[in-house]
Amino acid sequence: MAMFVHLTSAANAPRIQRSGIRAASRGQGGVRGVYCFPVLQSYTLTHQWLRELARFGSRGGLVAVHVRLDDDQHVLVGRYADRAGGAQPTVEAAEAVRRIAALDDPRGWEVFVPRAIRPREVHRIRPAPQVVGWRYQPDAHGVxxxxxxxxxxxxxxxxxxxxxxxxxxxxxxPPSARALLASIMAAGDPGDPAVLQKALHWFGMRRRGPLAQLARLAAHPHPSVREELVWAVAGWSTPGVAELLDGLADDPHPDVREAVEAVREASDGR
Incomplete structure (x- = not known):
């Protein structure tokens, strides 16, 4: 059987021991599954994604989940940059391990299992040092x-x-919140979609925001504005965000509903 390591927040460890690893990530072509990496002789290369994943925060640090998969399990393998171009081939798990182990420089490579990991496939969970690996991208130092x-x-x-x-x-x-609200007010009612989307784009870079003043945009007739509203408030700690997303989860337009679903999946995977 092929051995892989999956890195995740320590807060997820009890759930993984009980129920396995959810297929919460999206891979090439939008397929849902789990990202992992083969266990190689080099500890540093095996855990190369640690510092990069740690940049995005984790509850209680990161842990390494060792997973055993059948050799004939189909997985996708390739560099992370190959995802966008659809260039990651589907191979058996044993072949993925062989390909990555044979590389002179396997940094930035990944394996994607297009399904959830079952509890019986979880071999062990252990703490992982938070200082191993590259940040941003391999060889980023000095760039x-x-x-x-x-x-x-x-x-x-x-x-x-x-x-x-x-x-x-x-x-x-980004511009100040006061300037952004002024541009939204100047856009009129219901408001020019292009102006509103631009303002919401900037609001999405903040940790908190004026939810009460923006909530009316959930009823805007243009779905692109409602979708942008989802992405804008997704990362806010402002009270009322969850309730706003609950309402948009039943939006008549599929793009808005999918945005809410993606936001919630990302939140569950943290």
Missing amino acids: RPCTCFGCRVRGGYGARRMRERLPHPLDGP
């Missing part, structure tokens, strides 16, 4: 950091100074 919303870590050491020193043309620093 000018990217300050786009997808790459930066909110609340990270020196993050605000870095955004001010190297502002991203599309992702900040």
Whole structure:
């Protein structure tokens, strides 16, 4: 049987021991499953994704879940960048281990199991050191950091100074909340979708926001505005966000419903 390691929040360990690993991640082509990596002779390479995953936060640190899969289990294997182009081939688990072990540099490679991991397939769960692995991407040291919303870590050491020193043309620093609310008011009622989407895009980069002033957009006639509202408030700690998402979960447009579902899946996987 092939052995893999899956890295996850320590808060998920009791549930994994009891029920296995949920198919909460989306892989190539939108397939749901579980990301993992073969257990190699090199401890550092086996746990190479630790520091990158730690950038996005975890409750109680990260743990390593060792998983045994049948050799003939079909998985996807390739570099993380190959996902977008659909270039990750489907192979058997044993072949995935062989391919990655034979590489001169397996950094940035991943294996995706297109299903949930059953409890009997969980071999053991143990604490993992939080200092192993690369950050951002392999060989990122010495490369000018990217300050786009997808790459930066909110609340990270020196993050605000870095955004001010190297502002991203599309992702900040964002305008003030007062200026964004003024632009929403100026857009009228129900409001120009393009103006509202732009304002909501900036609001999505904040940790909290004026939920009471934005809640009316949940009834906007254009579905793109309602979908952008979901992404904008998803990461807020403001009271009332859960209730707003509950209402949008029953939205008549599928894009809005799928956005709520994706937000909740991401929250469950943290």
